[in-house]
Amino acid sequence: MRDIRRWARLTAYCLLVALQPLLTGCETPPPEAALREAVAELESGLEGGDVGAVMDRLAADFRYRDLDRKAAGRRLVGVFLRYPKRQVSFLNVQVSLDPVTLREAEVTFNALVWGGRATLPEDADSFRVRSRWREKGGDWVLVDLEARGLSE
Helix, strand or coil: CHHHHHHHHHHHHHHHHHHHHHHHCCCCCCHHHHHHHHHHHHHHHHHHCCHHHHHHCEEEEEEECCECHHHHHHHHHHHHHHCCEEEEEEEEEEEEECCCCCCEEEEEEEEEEEEECCCCCCEEEEEEEEEEEEEECCEEEEEEEEEEECCC
16 A cells, blocks of 8 residues: 555656646747737837837848838938837737748737927827738747828
8 A cells, every 4th residue: 555655656746747847837928929029019119219129020021112121220210310209009909820830920900100309299190000920039020011091
């Protein structure tokens, strides 16, 4: 009887050690949560005027209309200088992950942007944005972007 208890304890201990990673959970967040975090970082980078943070989220092969990654960075600097006080809000964010790979996704949202040189905004606009993202090295990067004005 004593040997059975000892064997049962040893089996339970080994099982607990073997299942420890499953019981504690993964260190990396699920793909959709990580992607939503990346979109939020992009939003705060745009609002804060942090060109580096925005550029870190753009893929090497990024495209927006006729702009590549480098041209988009230059355009951002110009916009940030023109509108030192700005606000950016992404609303109705919808994430659609590729069900097979879970490494590519499409994110659509409404973007409200306004800004100016003083506290009161000089210019404001709203857009419907469709973006394609790809996971690269554990980080989500923006590959392609399409934006249309909501009034269109």
